[in-house]
Amino acid sequence: MLSKKQGPSRGFSDSEYENRTERAQRLMASSGIDAILLTTEPEVRYFSGFHTQFWESPTRPWFLVVPAVDKPVAVIPEIGLAGMGQTWVDDIRCWSAPNPEDDGISLLRELLSTLCVKHKKLGVPMGHESSLRMPLTDFKTLAKELESIEFVDASAIINELRSIKSEAEIDKIRFACELTSAGFKALPTYASIGQTERQICRQFKCDLLQRGADGSPYLIGASGFGGYDNIIMGPTDRKLGKGDILIIDTGTTYDGYFCDFDRNFAFGESTDEAKRAYSIVYEATEVGIRTARPGVTHSELCAAMWRVLENGGALGNEVGRLGHGLGMQLTEGASNRFGDYSVMKPGMVITIEPGMSFAPNKLMVHEENIVIREGEAELLTYRADPEMPVIY
Amino acid sequence: MLSKKQGPSRGFSDSEYENRTERAQRLMASSGIDAILLTTEPEVRYFSGFHTQFWESPTRPWFLVVPAVDKPVAVIPEIGLAGMGQTWVDDIRCWSAPNPEDDGISLLRELLSTLCVKHKKLGVPMGHESSLRMPLTDFKTLAKELESIEFVDASAIINELRSIKSEAEIDKIRFACELTSAGFKALPTYASIGQTERQICRQFKCDLLQRGADGSPYLIGASGFGGYDNIIMGPTDRKLGKGDILIIDTGTTYDGYFCDFDRNFAFGESTDEAKRAYSIVYEATEVGIRTARPGVTHSELCAAMWRVLENGGALGNEVGRLGHGLGMQLTEGASNRFGDYSVMKPGMVITIEPGMSFAPNKLMVHEENIVIREGEAELLTYRADPEMPVIY
DSSP states (O other), X not given: OGGGOOOOOSSOOHHHHHHHHHHHHHHHHHHTOSEEEEOSHHHHHHHHOOOOGGXXXXXXXXXXXXXXXXXXXXXXXXXXXXXXXXXXXXXXXXXXXXXXXXXXXHHHHHHHHHHOOSSOXXXXXXXXXXXXXXXXXXXXXHHHHTTTSEEEEOHHHHHHHHHBOOHHHHHHHHHHHHHHHHHHHHGGGTOOTTOBHHHHHHHHHHHHHHTTOSEEEEEEEEEEETSBSOSSSOOOSOBOOXXXXXXXXXXXXXXXXXXXXXXXXXXXBOOHHHHHHHHHHHHHHHHHHHHOOTTOBHHHHHHHHHHHHHHTTOOBOSSSSSOBBOSSSSSOSOBOSTTOOOBOOTTBEEEEOOEEEEETTEEEEOOEEEEXXXXXXXXXXXXXXXXXXXXX | OGGGOOOOOSSOOHHHHHHHHHHHXXXXXXXXXXXXXXXXXXXXXXXXXXXXXXXXXXXXXXXXXXXXXXXXXXEEEGGGHHHHTTSSOOOEEEEOSOOTTOSSHHHHHHHHHHHOOSSOEEEEOOSTTOOBOSOHHHHHXXXXXXXXXXXXXXXXXXXXXXXXOOHHHHHHHHHHHHHHHXXXXXXXXXXXXXXXXXXXXXXXXXXXXXXXXXXXXXEEEEEEETSBSOSSSOXXXXXXXXXXXXXXXXXXXXXXXXOOEEEEEEESBOOHHHHHHHHHHHHHHHHHHHHOOTTOBHHHHHHHHHHHHXXXXXXXXXXXXXXXXXXXXXXXXXXXSTTOOOBOOTTBEEEEOOEEEEETTEEEEOOEEEEOOSSXXXXXXXXXXXXXXXXX
């Protein structure tokens, strides 16, 4: 029984963090960067292993600095000392936070002015998908106090590292995919006509926890007669009736790693139009899974899937892409979109997510998760049914 | 039965958003600000009602602009059009995202250059607790293209608005507090010696969902013999044994509003030292609840609680404060800390959270949620037991 399966071991060995840090330092050396300043949950966790839900509180900033040599240095609120003390990081500098007058800024200034001597360049993720998790006024103060140091964009370095997953990372994602696949399989055994989107999503969420998930930070449900009009809102108190289609899409986690995929369900019966749309998007998914391999660009992958959808009568796609990278975040890294000419490499985990409008305000979206391998991709999710499952 | 209680109605009436916007516009007028640019989930939701879990994906930026007059204007990825179309916002401008070359920047430039004419001042939250949820390079591009417009900090305006809750907001927080209080009461009926922190927290999370919670974005568990050494990590696979103390702290939500409080449990028996620490922190909580009222500063409230803890032998407090504001986020607004001279006002929702180290690496932290009212505060949580509950 899948529900009895134990998850892979928690955390990572120190060597995983050593590898990540060394890879970063090689890229930093070739870019002439003395240190990288990180402020967000996945970035700090990637290099330190510091794993806490406390980021939910926006009050205190947290900093991790990757120097040109040696281990990362943590500059964090005192409340995190016990937790950071359990990671491989040795140099932990704390202040009593919150302290709006100086929330870590003088500690950072001291550290960075010591580290950024050779090239006088500090890397900070500033590009696509990044954000700076600290008050902008504090960042400006820091930049002013370190005015002899140039702040340069480090997004490309971080993305390059994180996009290629280790086998230990893939194991965690695979487990999240497997338990969620089993959960989707079981859903028709308790869902029924007359229940609301919210009731079904709630039971599904509990079921995933019981199968070993840590949580489902993303779990939406959307429905409508003959199709749904969005894939990011809900669940609502809308009752499922005959002829409705329900999509559930979830980012469920295990040990800080996400799966991200959806399943469609018909209630009682479905329109021929919806059945046809399901088949077309199913076929586009097949093509996507077969096309994704080393050396292929995300743009080519997108084109291969889009061709199937277009031939099937797609009216458009408002999602803006047909899949994306996946890992410590629900979406990360590359996009399967026209114009993304980055090339797939072994170890990348991505979603194959073709979708289309097949009638006004009616969408059909499928999604599976794969790892790029030499040759054919490895499917992490249990493939959706070729025909839409029906709930009575 | 609490578990059968229906939650308050979802969402808010349009008049709630009108009030929020008008209050903002009054403060903007007195500060000579033409418009405010918002980029984060709670800020966008506060003024628009746009409520989605999709913020979990970091890929696409989302913008809401509050002009000097009229309704807010949304500048958002096309994937959000159906959802934003259900809110009170009329003017919704979309682009096909992700588009790293221009992720909403040209749309923003056009809108802001039209709006920021009178004072040539754009407000952006940049102060304590704020962050900018968009790539820094995009923000720099925008600032450069709008160089005749001054970007000023709007944190104080946003904090002033959000810190005073409407009764409709308080109803949602109260419901989250009540269902979680009932959940904590029920916990000893299923938890037992020999279970792990993770097992207990998982069952608690499911139980909260069944009582009507939408989720528990924050739910930590920490334990140790005679006390725990942190309140932000875990849960882990540590098994609870005789003499252990377990703290569970949770930010559980209903319709986008948080409760945030904890409970302590002894397993089998507890040391006299831990029992004594529990009594002292319980008494500090009593003092805090009685002290919190209009006109009192957060610093005074902190001092009143700290006096009890210090007299009880507190060795320190690494949390950095004894409570904080609460609402759309797990923590928001004021801090009960020395030096925070802001004054409590009716309608503020805060946590009373005294804590102390009572021995090396042993903490005791209590927490309750209250609303500041004329006269005495209203308690939203069901008060913790005066003696530590024991689980066998």
